[in-house]
Amino acid sequence: MNTVPLEDQLKQFGLSEKEIQTYLTILEHGEAKASTIADDTGVSKRYVYSICEELEERGFVDVDDHIVPTKIQAKPPQEVIEMLSSQLEDIEPVLQQRYSETSSRPQRFDVIKSRVTVIKRLREYIKSAEQELVIAVPEGYLPEVAEQLGAAIDRGVLVLLLISDVDDPEHVLDGIDRPVGSVIRTWQLGMPVLLAVDEQLGIASPAEMVSRANSDDRAIAIVQGQIVPIIASSFLANYWPFAQQHSVVDPVELPTTYRSFRHATLQATLHNKTEATVHVQATAQPVDTDDPFTTLEGTVVETRQGMVEPRTNTIPIEHTIIVETDEGTVSVGGPDSFLEDYEARKVTLERP
Incomplete structure (x- = not known):
């Protein structure tokens, strides 16, 4: 040989x-x-x-x-x-993070002047979602993006949908014949149209841009990994907590692997509500260190989050899974965590 x-x-x-x-x-x-x-x-x-x-x-x-x-x-x-x-799987999240930081997708800031272009860009960005998206849209224009939101749900994307300008919350989804949100909230007040996709693509628009064809307002579309997370954080901190919870998806069948930590936190929360025991395996690194990513395993004992009621986090951006490991209890957050003990790039939830 x-x-x-x-x-x-x-x-x-x-x-x-x-x-x-x-x-x-x-x-x-x-x-x-x-x-x-x-x-x-x-x-x-x-x-x-x-x-x-x-x-x-x-x-x-x-x-x-x-x-x-x-x-x-x-x-x-x-x-x-x-x-x-x-060993190769363990370094994959680190390689992916470095690759994302220098992604070939060009950074871009586009000023949008027409309602038609806003709707077109909303559809385009939603269609490209792979992990998660947060979106706020007026009730009257939900049908404009319902098909794309439904397709995102079918792909396993986390969709946090806030419907604004709602007259009757009970009938807000009348005429929509498929699930369009992992968690849906409604608000009677008007608010800007906001979209953040995979922390890379974002849109911010005055509501008048989609409600009036002859509006003089301008919207902005962003392709920028440092700015888009700010849109998502603003959405979760300034609007989401004040809206009324309308519907929440059922817990998914386990095991399931997530690269969106918020999605993992949501599903861990939903399973905890059913009093199910959930085992977690995370590719994680101690916060604020250069230590290598390792596999952290244990049982989910608690979550801290603000996506579904009751809210259990202390600040709106906190989404944390508390894990009981063989070495003790630790807190795990997503990329760039600072409140938790560990930051995770990939999380698998399973029944023991």
């Missing part, structure tokens, strides 16, 4: 030539004494012990030093592949 390509591939995982040579020798034997490995590789037995300790720490072999002579056993290749795959 030609092992040159395999050696090159193993080098990509940080193994030195001597470590690779030793590991492949152990693989061929399945299990061997240090002296046998030393003879086959041409290195000292003491060096074999040192290399095998490194290989054991990396998860490639098991060193049984409870017997004499010490035996080194190769782990089944399937276990090694699963271990390496897990």
Whole structure:
């Protein structure tokens, strides 16, 4: 068997030539004494012990030093592949974060002068949503974007929908024949049209831009990862808490994985309300550190959020999952958290 390509591939995982040579020798034997490995590789037995300790720490072999002579056993290749795959999955959120920060999507600020363009851009941005969106729209113009909101719900996107200028909350969805929001709230007052999608795309418009065809007002469409989260935060802090809760989706079937932390928090909250035990597995990093992302596991004991009633957070932007781990209770938040112990990039909720 030609092992040159395999050696090159193993080098990509940080193994030195001597470590690779030793590991492949152990693989061929399945299990061997240090002296046998030393003879086959041409290195000292003491060096074999040192290399095998490194290989054991990396998860490639098991060193049984409870017997004499010490035996080194190769782990089944399937276990090694699963271990390496897990390591790659753990760094994926970090790579994704760095990629998002320098995304090829051009940053843009567009001034919109017509109602038709506002509606067109709303539809376009909603259609592109992959993880979450928050939107405030007048009741009279909900039908203009209902199809796109419904499609987003079908894709598994978190949709926080606030319908403004509502006369009769009980009939606000009359004529809409599909779910258009994960959580829907209504408000009798008028308010700006707001949209924030995946913390990348945003729209802010005076209500008159969509309610009057000849309005002299102007709207703005934003493609900017630093500004759009401000729109979402303003929405959640200044409007959402004062609107009346209209409807909430049912808890989804678990297990489910989320990259939107707010979505994970919502579903953990809904399952907690049914008194179900929910296990969480999060790719997380301690807040305000350069520590690597690791897998944090435990049981959800509480959530702090303001998406559904009753509100349990202390400030509107707080969305937190409290997790009981083997090491104790910790708080987990989304990217760029500062209130919690950990910030998470990916969260899986499952029944134990």
